[in-house]
Amino acid sequence: MKHFSRFLVASLLILAVGSVNAQDENNPWSVSVGVNAVDTYPTGEAAYDIPSGMISDEFPNEFYNVEDHWNILPSVSYINVSRYVGNGLVVGVSGSLNRIDQRGDQSVNDLQYYAADAEVGYSLRDLINGEGGWFDPSLYLGGGYTWFENLNSDVVGDPTANAAAGVKIWFTENFNLGLQSKYKHNFRTDSRKHFQHVASLGIAFGGKDTDGDGIYDRDDECPEVAGLPEFNGCPDTDGDGIQDSKDACPTVFGLAEFDGCPDTDGDGIPDPKDACPTVAGIAALGGCPDADGDGIKDSDDECPNEAGPRENNGCPYADRDGDGVLDKDDECPDVVGTVANNGCPEVSVEVLAQLNTDFKNVLFDYNKASLRKESFETLDRVASVMMEYPNTRFLIEGHTDSRGSDSYNKKLSNERAASVRTYLTGKGIPAARLESQGFGEERPIATNNTAAGRQQNRRVVLSILDK
Structure with a gap:
């Protein structure tokens, strides 16, 4: 022993x-x-x-x-x-x-x-x-x-x-x-x-760790500067969970949604881009507030609590529909609209979503661009809604599934979108307000490996165009 x-x-x-x-x-x-x-x-x-x-x-x-x-x-x-x-x-x-x-x-x-x-x-x-x-x-x-x-x-x-x-x-x-x-x-x-x-x-x-951060140089994306394992050896100076090379404000604790910069006033605009970083405001005014919503920041508005035009230093002129757009500038003076839309109403997300829900009932003849008769009632309803937004421009998008060649699908989707545009212009919608474009099979929203998925991909979609 x-x-x-x-x-x-x-x-x-x-x-x-x-x-x-x-x-x-x-x-x-x-x-x-x-x-x-x-x-x-x-x-x-x-x-x-x-x-x-x-x-x-x-x-x-x-x-x-x-x-x-x-x-x-x-x-x-x-x-x-x-x-x-x-x-x-x-x-x-x-x-x-x-x-x-x-x-x-x-x-x-x-x-x-x-x-x-x-x-x-x-x-x-x-x-x-x-x-x-x-x-x-x-x-x-x-x-x-x-x-x-x-x-x-x-x-x-x-x-x-x-x-x-x-x-x-x-x-x-x-x-x-x-x-x-x-x-x-x-x-x-x-x-x-x-x-x-x-x-x-x-x-x-035999391993080399130049910066002494415990991560060997061959695995270290920042071998000359001590960093953290979760960032492959790169540093996070302000400790906000965003490595310095991707952090727009590397020395100040910030938020990922703002690339590492802070938003002191919580208005959704990072401090470096906020002209009023300590007072909540809106992006349109560089982060400064507009209490009356007239598009003039409060510090420049002589009537900060009452909407008015800039040429009147933010105090109101006549606005009979009360939409914040002066009658002289209001393209829809008797209908409440928005400043951005020249006094005319804008299509809301909900309205656009409903129009696209209706578009699911728009059907075409097999392998053709001709509309089926059962689609007419749906399109008439869509046209009547479009009439309520007289200066809104729409894009009619045509989409297909992946069956058939790319060129054939692109051509068919173009023709189908154009058929819908032709029908709506025939119902009184000005042609200048409508554009059509076919995307073929480029933008699927579901798998093309099942019949149900292909059915979802064969669709017509409505979106808003910029003026």
Whole structure:
């Protein structure tokens, strides 16, 4: 038991003086040092110059019989250098030395042992943990050369074929404790087959982190400036969750909707674009308020609480429909409208939505642009609504599903939109207020893989045109 105690003590001593990144493409190099134990007993075949019965003929009998069979040099007696090559594969070389005082069940007097090995290892860590993780089991194959001193004091070297299994426990991204058991097979008749067990501490290195933010340069989009992992190494100086390169106000806490700039008065206009950043206003006036809604900011309005024209310094002229547009400028003086629409009513979102709902009932003959008779009642109703908005211009859009060629669908959608325009102009809507355009299959609103989806894509849509 004393040998096993020495083995553990030596491992813990190395651990106590060690410093602590998993070996991967960021830290491709690794160096490990530790202690090794050599065991010739459970190899299933007697070795050269050992009396019969001193080696088990059962493989791997008494594999963990540390006290009787393991040879442990209680000092640093193993070194390994390896490099990560990708896809979980590591190639490495190692060297070790030992003193043999137990050959199987035969006691000997500190025979020399040296070994140099090369191997390819495959890490199972990502298969087990998904990606990364502290538990890192591996399998190894390789070969080497081992020198044993025999009872005649001759040091004899033999090539070996090696197979090993091991596990690394990663304490940090760079530092690990490794445990490995390796079987070394010698093909000579005077066989020196044996097991070698290793406990080691390893450090992975080779990654470059110029700005010291914990993100290696190859993964760091801002390698010269310390940043955050969620922004791939780029900084967020004001801590508003928007990295500086995408933040219009990188030193002032702001909102994502304003590209990182604040909106102090909460009027929906970011402070850099707000002429009145501490008083809620409207975008049309650069963020300044207009209490009477006459389009003149309060600071320039002599009647800030009563709508009036600019030429009268914001005080009202005659406005018989009370829509805020002077009669002299009102294209619809007896109908309440909007300033933006020259005193005429504007089509609301709800009205436009209803018109488009009605348009769903507009049907055409199969593969033609001619309207079906059952569509006439719907279009008459649409025309009557359009009459209520005398200076609003509309775009009639034609759309198809994806069946047929692009050119055919574009032509058919153009013709169908034009048919609707022709019908509405025939009902008294001025031609100057209507435009038509076909988009073919360019703008689907549903999948073209189902009949229901294609039905939704075959449609006529109404939208508002700018004046």
